[in-house]
Amino acid sequence: MALIMFDLDDTLVDQKAAAQMWATEFADDWNLTADQAMHLADALDDRRPKDEVFARVISEFSLALTADDAWRAYRNRMPELVRCSDDDKAALDVLRSEGWKLGIVTNGMRDNQEGKIRATGLDRLVDGWAISSVVGARKPDPQIFESMSRQLGEPLSGWVVGDSLEMDVIGGSRVGLNTIWLTTDVTELARHDVEPTLIAPTVASAARSIVSNGNGQSGLRNEPI
Structure with a gap:
């Protein structure tokens, strides 16, 4: 996977x-x-x-x-x-049970971001994380995505899921990853020269799309927003 x-x-x-x-x-x-x-x-x-x-x-x-x-x-x-919803946590469990390796790629300071990951229990639901202050590169720089790939010992292929067109969608696209933009308002697309692979309103709905579509891009569908 x-x-x-x-x-x-x-x-x-x-x-x-x-x-x-x-x-x-x-x-x-x-x-x-x-x-x-x-x-x-x-x-x-x-x-x-x-x-x-x-x-x-x-x-x-x-x-x-x-x-x-x-x-x-x-x-x-x-x-x-900070809080992580029960639905989103359950979705991470499903993805791991399907064999996916999960990582968190975030801009910010280590104490703050790692504190959030541990306080919400996300440290037990993902396989690792890359924080910009540790890596020395901020999204959308390819280096932070490459760092996550190396840390988990997996090829740089799969998906990026995030709420920022600039940081997550553009950043993920630059390294050849499929992207899911989390939003309930697509009007921002008009201001960017980028097209996410999928659009979904939540992590849980994004996970459902990934599970149903697998690695390939054929038959991809957007979740209703």
């Missing part, structure tokens, strides 16, 4: 909801307004490196706190806030 590489944030775990909770907690601790809390949550949803995000936000809010300290607090707390 081939590999299936999953993104972590907003693919296997609900990063956006967790970031909103953290922003609310942070706003309460620092007596920020509701608008500032919302602004912080929106900034955390940005796909830019989080050290850049915190440097900008802390400066805007003029807080007596360094960006590094805020970023560290965020990384320490996020593993306690």
